[in-house]
Amino acid sequence: MARKIELPALSSIYRRAAVDAVTSRLSSTGSLRTLEVEPVLAQHPGITEAQAEKYRRLFNGEPFDGVHRTSLPSVLVHIAGFPVQMALMSAEEFPLPLLGMVHLSNTVEHRRPITAGQPLQILVGAENFRPHRRGTQVDITVEVYAADEDPQSPDAAPLWRGVSTYLGRGSYIAGSPKEAGSRTGRGEFTPPRPTGRWTLGADAGREYAAVSGDFNPIHLSSLTAKALGQRTTIVHGMYSAARMLEGREPEQAGHRWSIEFEAPITLPASVAFAAERQDDSAWRFTGWNPRKNRRHFTGTLTLP
């Protein structure tokens, strides 16, 4: 059963999380015992046309004209579900500290088109807590349903389903050895042929925050980022996802995509980007720092 909640405001979640971080209510180096988190369900009035317009302007996409383009991008749906995801992750019973959590990867199945103004239901759960050499990983599942669907019925079919994998640094599962979990293979990186270059200003994080509502301090300024252990401001992971997908998602949906984050993109940045077509229905994406030859992310897109 899911706990029904009101769609929360992200600003209040971050404010509470910041207080938590200061008062260390959640011991960030402690051992985790409770790994059961009750899912939460919230009603969403729908993504507004104004928000869709802001989004497409940020990513220089084609207009949502209501005729040729109505299906919203996957990342905008993720944005709609994000406050619910944050509500779950900031709840008292959630075992990992919210601020300072590292976004490792995302996998999304965008099954049916979702349009602006369409009321939605968002069901968020946490599962698969598992050890990582630097802490504990968890999968946050986000399912987006049409308003007339019963998300808790066994045959409910989500319009959109995403899994965000996070790492709570320094929080270890009780009883598991600290070295558990494999280090992801980061061999010598041979960059592919670049097909694009993203020039991100120091304000890229603030710009995405203004569109997404995700005002996580690590994306806003170097000062607030440093306060949370980052070297400087980093851009949202989903900014990269949005940009790699822009113009490539089918109007009728039915596609799947994933992104795996490596070195964070610190701002300002010049990111080399490659979109490689594998076959008629599959793409592979890579973003990297051309000066340091460090990979920022890899992604895939599978068309229906």
Next chain:
Amino acid sequence: MVDIRDAVIIGANRIPFARAHGAYAEASNQDMLTSALNGLVARFGLQGQQLGAVAGGAVLKHSKNFNLVRESLLGTPLDPKTPAYDVQMACATGMEAIGSLANKIKLGQIDSAIGGGVDSISDAPIVVTDELRGVLMEANRAKTLGQRMKALAKIRPGHLAPQAPGTNEPRTGLSMGEHMAVTAHQWGITRQEQDELAAASHQNLAKAYDDGFFDDLVTPFKGVNRDNNMRADSTVEKLAKLSPVFGRNLGDEATMTAANSTALTDGAATVLLGSEEWADAQDLPKLANFVDYEEAAVDFVDGAEGLLMAPAYAAARMLKRNNLRFEDFEYFEIHEAFASTVLAQMRAWESEEFCREKLGLDQPLGSIDRSRLNVTGSSLAAGHPFAATGGRIVGTLAKLLHGKPGKLGFISVCAAGGQGITAIIEGR
């Protein structure tokens, strides 16, 4: 069906091209285009004449220059009853203007025309940010003082930073040089051959100036007599010392330097076209016929094809339509956006695989004789004020072919946005 008649290239005039932020720093697009037109009018005695049309454009254009060519025309002694309009196809602007005017002459719609183009890097349009423009427009729409103040209150310091026009491809974020570096690497174009092409361009241009070739093609402007990017003493040895500026991520395999890439320049060029009858009636020379031209575009956004490779496709279609082969041409003018652009196009035409798979041909289009290529220099030496390049090339090639009736010249000009134009000119 109307009879198709010849479109004759009568002559050309341009101002010397000058390196950006130098001799023409104070000149606007309209200043330069007007000057080039004035020179053409003077050279061919067109004062008071009503022409069929004047067309041209600029790639980087101020919004106040919405009618750039018409405004320029009104500053010349041409009859103000001559219609004029702006054309824009990035670096192929001049070629598109001239080609479409030639078509109108061929169809008998007009008897005479001037085509060309102009560009200024030094006087590029600086605009306000999207945010500031949005606020100002909202204030403009406001009906009451209160609404207006409310709108203007949204202005933030960050909105005030001026925005210079980018040279990057909007859909990829890569500069043209970075795009070309990828293509050059794919085709295995070496540093040596690029430097050789660049040095030859300077040497050929310098020799042509010394021989007086440009005496009736160029009119001085603001104290400049020759293209001031030209370095007559350019040698492969000197160019070999430069460090790469594009494709530096390729490390040791980076090949593109400031010398084998075209410098940013300011300038304007114009070409006078007419029907045979019109030229005869005015007692004007007939240098060559503008035979045909072809546009092409490629899918470059995700790297399926190189940004500047469109002319490779245009050439195949144009040659087929005219039942011609490369060996039928006397001269080749391939715009040197970068030395590697010329070399990659030529490599593609020589490639059996490319010609079969991409161009759908049974056999490669073949090699181009280097001794017939850009014989009086090209953009690496002269510079490339984007929209002015078509006029420079057509004027140059028409003069080269003058007095060689039936001899053919080939033109290739690549352009931003994955586009390009090729053309055929026939001497008379």
